Amino acid sequence: MTATAEPLRIALPGFGLDLAALAWGDAHAPPLLALHGWLDNAASFAALAPLLAARYRIIALDLPGHGHSAHVPPAARYDLALYVASVREAAAALRLMRFTLLGHSLGGAVASLYAAAFPAQITRLALIEALGPLADDGNTTLQRWRSALTAPTDKSARVFPNVEQALAARCRSTGQQPDAIRAIVARGLRQQEGGWVWRSDARLTATTPVRMAESQVHALLAGIAAPTWLLLAEPESPWLPHTLLRARAACVPRITIDTLAGGHHLHGERPAQVAARLRAFLHRGD
Numbered sequence: 001m002t003a004t005a006e007p008l009r010i011a012l013p014g015f016g017l018d019l020a021a022l023a024w025g026d027a028h029a030p031p032l033l034a035l036h037g038w039l040d041n042a043a044s045f046a047a048l049a050p051l052l053a054a055r056y057r058i059i060a061l062d063l064p065g066h067g068h069s070a071h072v073p074p075a076a077r078y079d080l081a082l083y084v085a086s087v088r089e090a091a092a093a094l095r096l097m098r099f100t101l102l103g104h105s106l107g108g109a110v111a112s113l114y115a116a117a118f119p120a121q122i123t124r125l126a127l128i129e130a131l132g133p134l135a136d137d138g139n140t141t142l143q144r145w146r147s148a149l150t151a152p153t154d155k156s157a158r159v160f161p162n163v164e165q166a167l168a169a170r171c172r173s174t175g176q177q178p179d180a181i182r183a184i185v186a187r188g189l190r191q192q193e194g195g196w197v198w199r200s201d202a203r204l205t206a207t208t209p210v211r212m213a214e215s216q217v218h219a220l221l222a223g224i225a226a227p228t229w230l231l232l233a234e235p236e237s238p239w240l241p242h243t244l245l246r247a248r249a250a251c252v253p254r255i256t257i258d259t260l261a262g263g264h265h266l267h268g269e270r271p272a273q274v275a276a277r278l279r280a281f282l283h284r285g286d
Contacts, residue, residue, distance in 0.1 A: 005046065008059065012089045019090055020068035021061045022046070025053035030123075031099040033091065034060040035083075035107030037265075039200055041067030043183040044104060048267045051275035056100070056282075061090060063107070065201035067187055074153075078204055080133055083110045084117060091121065100282065101226075102126040104267060109133040116223035125228040126278055129240060129264050131248045132221050136211035148209035155202035159195040166196055180268040221251040228255040229281040231274065237264045256281065 005022040012019060022042040032052065036044035042060035049058040062069035064086050065078055072078065087110060091099065101122050103111030108130025115122045136144070160166040167178055167185045174181070189196045212220075230249060236242045249255050258277055260266055267274045 005042075005049070010061075010090050010093050012086060012093065014089050015064075015072075015086060017064065017070035017072070019061055019064065019070070019086065021059050021090075022049075023057065023059045024049040025055075025057040027057055029053075029055060029057040031094075031096050032056040032058045033087070033094075033096065033099050033101050034058055035063065035087065035101070035103040035110050036060065036066070037105030037107055039066070039188075039198075039204060040105075040107075040184050041187045041200075043067070043187040044107075044265075044268065045102075046183040047180075047271035048275055048278075051271060052279065055279075059094065061087065062187075063087075063110070065204050067199060071201040071203075077209075078201070078206075079208065080110060080113055084114050087114055088118065097121070098123050100124045100126065102128075102278075103130060104128040105130050105264065112224065113220060115226055115228075116220045119223065119225035122226040124282060125224060125226045126231075126281060127229065128231045128267055128274070129233055129237060131230055131245050131252070132217040134211055134239070135214040135217050137214065141210075144207060144211070145209055148207040151206060153203065153206070155205070157197040157202060159192070159197055160189075161195045163189060163196060166198075174265070175263065176265055177269070180265060184268075217248065218251045221248055222253075224252050224255075226254070227281075228252050229258065229278070230255060231258045231260060231266060231277065233264055233266055234259045234261050240264075 005024055008021040008023055010019045010021060034045045041062045045060040052058055063083055065071050098121055101111045108127040109132055112132045115125045166189055170181060170185050171178055188199055190199045249257055260273060262269045
């Protein structure tokens with residue numbers, strides 16, 4: 001076992017595109033599939049994965065449109081159903097029959113919905129700062145619909161003169177420290193004439209036309225059968241109030257809630273503490 005990540009390329013014939021991934025650990029060890037947050041990439045787990053690789057084969061995907069993965073065709077939209085379907089096809093391509101699923105933020109929302117859709121595949125579900133997707137109480141539904149369908153689709157990419165300026169911009173937008181996201185930024189950039197631009201598809205920042213109602217989220221979460229671990233940041237993230245997430249957790253039959261002091265990207269900021277708690281969850285008997 002080594003802390004060095006192994007790059008992977010995964011063909012998804014049903015989508016006509018490829019996904020990229022990073023893998024750590026022995027190829028014959030129990031598989032753990034990891035899903036990153038919005039506008040992040042597989043390097044989100046660069047600090048955490050080596051701490052788990054003695055006992056697991058960690059495979060961190062670049063979700064469609066992120067990192068080194070392909071972008072969807074111009075007529076397609078990035079949505080939760082697309083992400084869940086792409087993870088399913090990636091798992092099939094990797095020949096993962098049963099596996100542990102780990103997700104952070106957007107990746108946690110996708111992991112939640114995946115575990116609800118395919119309960120027989122998931123041995124354990126580990127979530128960091130997410131349980132289900134962002135929902136809509138109806139107050140902004142009409143405006144969201146109009147904005148999404150009338151917004152321009154040809155966004156130009158911002159060009160940075162060097163990697164450090166791109167890193168600084170990402171730190172300003174997320175409130176993170178440079179060392180916590182340096183690996184994500186390095187994987188998320190590509191060089192072109194005149195500087196550096198983000199590899200991620202600019203359409204990822206477009207408004208989502210429709211979000212689920214909270215009642216629909218609850219109904220889906222009730223379908224999660226695997227033992228589940230939810231790690232929340234303390235203090236809470238403004239868009240993830242703990243009261244909301246605890247109400248959602250009440251829908252999941254076998255869930256443990258844990259908290260840790262830190263920001264939204266706990267696994268990058270405090271990887272040793274997160275790894276210790278995650279190992280305890282993965283190794284316990286249920």
